[in-house]
Amino acid sequence: MLEVRSLSIHFHRYARGLRRTVLTPVVDLDLKVSAGEVVAVVGSSGSGKSLLAHAVLGILPSNAHIEGEIWYKGQLLTPERQAAMRGRRIALIPQSVSFLDPLMRVGAQVLRAAQLSGKNRHSAAAQRAIFQRYQLPLEVERWYPFQLSGGMARRTLVSMAVVGEAELILADEPTPGLHPEVVQETLNHLRQLADEQRGVVLITHDIQAALQVADQIAVFYAGTTVEIAPVTAFSGKGEGLLHPYTQALWRSLPQNEFIPLPGMQPSPQDLPQGCLFAPRCPLATAECTAERPTMRAIAQNQVRCIHAQG
Amino acid sequence: MNILRYLIKKLLRLILLLFTISVLSFTLVSLSPIDPVQAYVGAEMMRIGPEQRQRIAERWGLNDPPVVRYMRWLSSLMRGDLGTSAIYNQPVSQVIRQRFFTSLGLMGTAWVLSGVLGFLLGVLSGARAGSWVDQIIRFYAYLLASTPAFWLALLLLIVFAVFLKWAPVCCATPPGVLPEQVTFAQRLHHLVLPALTLSIIGIANITLHTRQKLITILNSDYILFARAQGENLFGLIWHHGLRNIALPAITLQFASISELFGGSVLAEQVFAYPGLGQATVQAGLRSDVPLLLGIVLFSTLFVFTGNALADILYHLIDPRIRLGVES
Amino acid sequence: MNLEVSRSSTLWSRVGLARQRVFDRRRQTLFLIVFCVLCLGVILTGSARAAVANQTNLSERNQAPSWAHPFGTDWLGRDMLLRTWSGLSLSLQVGFLAALFSSLIGLLIGLTAATLGGAVDAFFSWWIDVFLSLPHMVVLILLAFVSGGGLNGVVISVALTHWPSLARVIRAEVYQVRSADYVQLSAKLGRSSFWVARHHILPHIWPQFLVGLILLFPHAILHEAGITFIGIGLSPHQPAIGIILAESMRHLSTGYWWLAVLPGAALLVMVKLFDILGENGRALLDPRTAQE
Numbered sequence A: 001m002l003e004v005r006s007l008s009i010h011f012h013r014y015a016r017g018l019r020r021t022v023l024t025p026v027v028d029l030d031l032k033v034s035a036g037e038v039v040a041v042v043g044s045s046g047s048g049k050s051l052l053a054h055a056v057l058g059i060l061p062s063n064a065h066i067e068g069e070i071w072y073k074g075q076l077l078t079p080e081r082q083a084a085m086r087g088r089r090i091a092l093i094p095q096s097v098s099f100l101d102p103l104m105r106v107g108a109q110v111l112r113a114a115q116l117s118g119k120n121r122h123s124a125a126a127q128r129a130i131f132q133r134y135q136l137p138l139e140v141e142r143w144y145p146f147q148l149s150g151g152m153a154r155r156t157l158v159s160m161a162v163v164g165e166a167e168l169i170l171a172d173e174p175t176p177g178l179h180p181e182v183v184q185e186t187l188n189h190l191r192q193l194a195d196e197q198r199g200v201v202l203i204t205h206d207i208q209a210a211l212q213v214a215d216q217i218a219v220f221y222a223g224t225t226v227e228i229a230p231v232t233a234f235s236g237k238g239e240g241l242l243h244p245y246t247q248a249l250w251r252s253l254p255q256n257e258f259i260p261l262p263g264m265q266p267s268p269q270d271l272p273q274g275c276l277f278a279p280r281c282p283l284a285t286a287e288c289t290a291e292r293p294t295m296r297a298i299a300q301n302q303v304r305c306i307h308a309q310g
Numbered sequence B: 001m002n003i004l005r006y007l008i009k010k011l012l013r014l015i016l017l018l019f020t021i022s023v024l025s026f027t028l029v030s031l032s033p034i035d036p037v038q039a040y041v042g043a044e045m046m047r048i049g050p051e052q053r054q055r056i057a058e059r060w061g062l063n064d065p066p067v068v069r070y071m072r073w074l075s076s077l078m079r080g081d082l083g084t085s086a087i088y089n090q091p092v093s094q095v096i097r098q099r100f101f102t103s104l105g106l107m108g109t110a111w112v113l114s115g116v117l118g119f120l121l122g123v124l125s126g127a128r129a130g131s132w133v134d135q136i137i138r139f140y141a142y143l144l145a146s147t148p149a150f151w152l153a154l155l156l157l158i159v160f161a162v163f164l165k166w167a168p169v170c171c172a173t174p175p176g177v178l179p180e181q182v183t184f185a186q187r188l189h190h191l192v193l194p195a196l197t198l199s200i201i202g203i204a205n206i207t208l209h210t211r212q213k214l215i216t217i218l219n220s221d222y223i224l225f226a227r228a229q230g231e232n233l234f235g236l237i238w239h240h241g242l243r244n245i246a247l248p249a250i251t252l253q254f255a256s257i258s259e260l261f262g263g264s265v266l267a268e269q270v271f272a273y274p275g276l277g278q279a280t281v282q283a284g285l286r287s288d289v290p291l292l293l294g295i296v297l298f299s300t301l302f303v304f305t306g307n308a309l310a311d312i313l314y315h316l317i318d319p320r321i322r323l324g325v326e327s
Numbered sequence C: 001m002n003l004e005v006s007r008s009s010t011l012w013s014r015v016g017l018a019r020q021r022v023f024d025r026r027r028q029t030l031f032l033i034v035f036c037v038l039c040l041g042v043i044l045t046g047s048a049r050a051a052v053a054n055q056t057n058l059s060e061r062n063q064a065p066s067w068a069h070p071f072g073t074d075w076l077g078r079d080m081l082l083r084t085w086s087g088l089s090l091s092l093q094v095g096f097l098a099a100l101f102s103s104l105i106g107l108l109i110g111l112t113a114a115t116l117g118g119a120v121d122a123f124f125s126w127w128i129d130v131f132l133s134l135p136h137m138v139v140l141i142l143l144a145f146v147s148g149g150g151l152n153g154v155v156i157s158v159a160l161t162h163w164p165s166l167a168r169v170i171r172a173e174v175y176q177v178r179s180a181d182y183v184q185l186s187a188k189l190g191r192s193s194f195w196v197a198r199h200h201i202l203p204h205i206w207p208q209f210l211v212g213l214i215l216l217f218p219h220a221i222l223h224e225a226g227i228t229f230i231g232i233g234l235s236p237h238q239p240a241i242g243i244i245l246a247e248s249m250r251h252l253s254t255g256y257w258w259l260a261v262l263p264g265a266a267l268l269v270m271v272k273l274f275d276i277l278g279e280n281g282r283a284l285l286d287p288r289t290a291q292e
Helices: A049-057 A079-085 A106-116 A123-133 A136-143 A150-162 A182-194 A207-213 A244-251 A288-289 B002-031 B037-045 B050-059 B066-078 B092-127 B133-146 B149-163 B184-219 B223-228 B235-257 B256-269 B275-286 B289-316 C002-048 C079-118 C118-132 C136-146 C150-161 C162-181 C181-188 C192-229 C241-249 C260-283
Strands: A001-012 A020-033 A036-042 A064-072 A090-094 A168-171 A199-204 A216-221 A224-230 A296-298 A302-304
Touching: A001 A036, A001 A049, A001 C241, A020 A036, A020 A049, A020 A199, A036 A182, A036 A207, A036 B133, A049 A090, A049 A168, A049 A199, A090 B149, A090 B223, A106 A136, A106 A150, A123 A136, A123 A150, A123 A182, A123 C002, A136 B092, A136 C150, A150 A168, A150 A182, A182 A199, A199 A207, A199 B275, A207 A216, A216 A244, A288 C150, A288 C260, A296 B050, A302 C118, B002 B066, B002 B289, B002 C118, B002 C136, B092 B133, B092 B184, B092 B256, B092 B275, B092 B289, B133 B184, B133 C260, B149 C192, B149 C241, B149 C260, B184 B235, B184 B256, B223 B235, B223 B256, B235 B256, B235 B289, B256 B275, B256 B289, B256 C192, B275 B289, B275 C136, B275 C192, B289 C136, C002 C260, C079 C118, C079 C136, C079 C150, C079 C260, C118 C150, C118 C162, C136 C150, C136 C192, C150 C162, C150 C192, C162 C181, C162 C192, C192 C241, C192 C260, C241 C260
Parallel strands: A020 A224, A036 A199, A036 A216, A090 A168, A168 A199
Antiparallel strands: A001 A020, A001 A064, A216 A224, A224 A302, A296 A302
8 A cells, every 4th residue: 555665854954054964864764554454663752753654745844855765556656646645545643732723623623624635515524423433522523622631632633534535544653641541542543444444554652552553563763664574573582573673672671671772873963874773783794884784575574684584 | 700800900000000100200200300381481481570480380389399299180180180281272181182083093094004914924925935025025024124114204205295296295184174174085195195104114023923923833733734634835824824823913913002103103293194193292392291291191001902902802812811711 | 985985075064064154153253343343434434524514515505416415415505425424423322322321221120120039020020011011202202301302312211211121131031040050059159149140140141231232222223313303302403314304304395305315214224234233243142042
């Protein structure tokens, strides 16, 4: 359904005159999503994962430069196609209530989303229906975003993405600091959407949440996906995991060995040559720093490591 | 209930403010080296002897201590008596009322015009930030922000009244016509240039502010989400932008009433427009103390009302304040 | 090989960037200096030429701008360029005095309110509010009237009306500095409040004060010109720019446009220059905005 091939995003920031800096928060990223599955993109907070969703939708800021290709249902996405698909075929579930217009009634915002999704004539009915589906009381229509409780805000945001007939849902960090019950509810909603034959991308820093609902987990490190593995590979001592970073991440979880990985992710302003993980990698050799490794398929996994073996 | 308490608070504040200003301005005027008797009598001072002068001073109570004089002034103020204007030979309250209504048309027109135009220019400039349209609008606004109002008035006068003869050179009505015979069109014709002056000057502030606010909003999370829903630039501004910049712009426009009043003093001077601004100048030039004090108090009230209206409007419109008082 | 090239190029571009930044700063400073010299030149020579500027030449009355008289001549044959020049210099001096007094008042009140706090702060804050809620022009007229007009009247009235915004800025700044950890620490270490003010607060206030002073200039000059134009300020014997413009009013209907247009444009240019100076000075002196 969605295929991202070696996507890189650069930001050129001009200060005064000709002074400029280049940031590369996304480097050579690959990702594949099929209908009916939840693919979780897991990485540490503030590492630029959201930009992936923005790039797919074509809503990056104007100083961003994109390399690579994004394919949707066999079509290469161009800015024009992205504009036609935003809200209609591809929808975003944002992080928090701050993504709602603070001065617009909730019902009107859901209605607007329905109109934009192409349901011109039936948008009011669609809005009512979606409120019912997500158990939003009718009076919430007349509320303003600041009046919503955490759970209601979450359901409103989901309902805005689903009020149209979007086939691909990009959920950007949909469970930040929420009550466990609300997190569970939101994850269930995402699972339901995938079971209705939609494709769902769950972008999150919370690997536990990802493990609960995802079919595939893509591990995001320093702007790229180092490994994409089926959720079943995340078990035991991590024998099914092939990339040294994924393994280290798995070991660092509290329910496992709880051993943190020393060092820090490289800054997007100053990326290492060659493999992005090499500076912290126990297996690193001279070859690793020579060239960026490409994605290789080994067994059921996709790995970006020259040392990985099945 | 809440709004009532708020209004009472505002009212108390206004009373305290007016009291402070009355004390301040009265003190200043009594410290002034200008002799009120001389100012009143003017050129005929030569023909008045010291005894006569003493008698006037006594009748006005000028020999009493300042506190007594202030209390006397304040108590008549409470009764709505602001004294008598020497230069217009009318009660001050009447002068202010007449003149204010003349100025109100001028200031009101300029206020609405500069507000609407400034807002539109600001939206245009902010929506296309960085484009040549934006550059031109910003240049214009920055230039106007430091343009002296009276010079702009002179420029307009030279171009439209002297050379093109499209507009009259002075006054609020044609000379030699009785007030009751002046038509609405004639009034409007005389209003155009002064109102234009004040509008052009007033645009700068609101334009720059609206532009900045719109740019901030276009970079917000909710605009990002709206774009993700497929909203285009026009839709973003129409559905989300205007809603969010309108209130701050209205507030700013109300707060600019003080500047507008200052501008009207200068514009009325250039166009000899018989409004409150011109009366202020005359009162200052010809030492009409009761009128000057009256105008100081009145203009304070006027500016305060403008700011208070903006504040109240905020409370009535913004749902976050209106509904979310508890949080 | 390829690697080497890219690395050295980033190094070079970095050197270039650093040079660019230094150059930017230097260019700004240069601009400041040139501008100040220019202004001083206008002030000094303009005043010196007041006598020449008032020379009448009845054979050259009411001439439109030409090479000999770029700003034209007035009804007494006086050269308008010279008159504008000396007028600007007078306005500048008056504006400088007024802005200086005003900013000193602002500094004093801001400092006092914030350092003493409590009732004193409430008292001064109230006065700041009172002054901000009065229309400038009306207060200017009242003050100029009370102080008897003339040069003193203008300076006093402009000085007494422009301090509140700066006082507010300074007050906020002092509060911010005082709540900083290192200041709290020195107070605990037994430093006197005078010592703290001298070593911690003043260095922080100084740039704010300087920038505030420069940014007060345009306002001071514009308001000075405004009340002078009205006729409450200076007398016709002190031909500041406002007087020149006021006098020109009587001759406008005859079509002598240059009497008003060019002197006013010169005033606008001067005010704009001060605006630019203030904004640049802010960028240079205030490390926070300089980062932008």
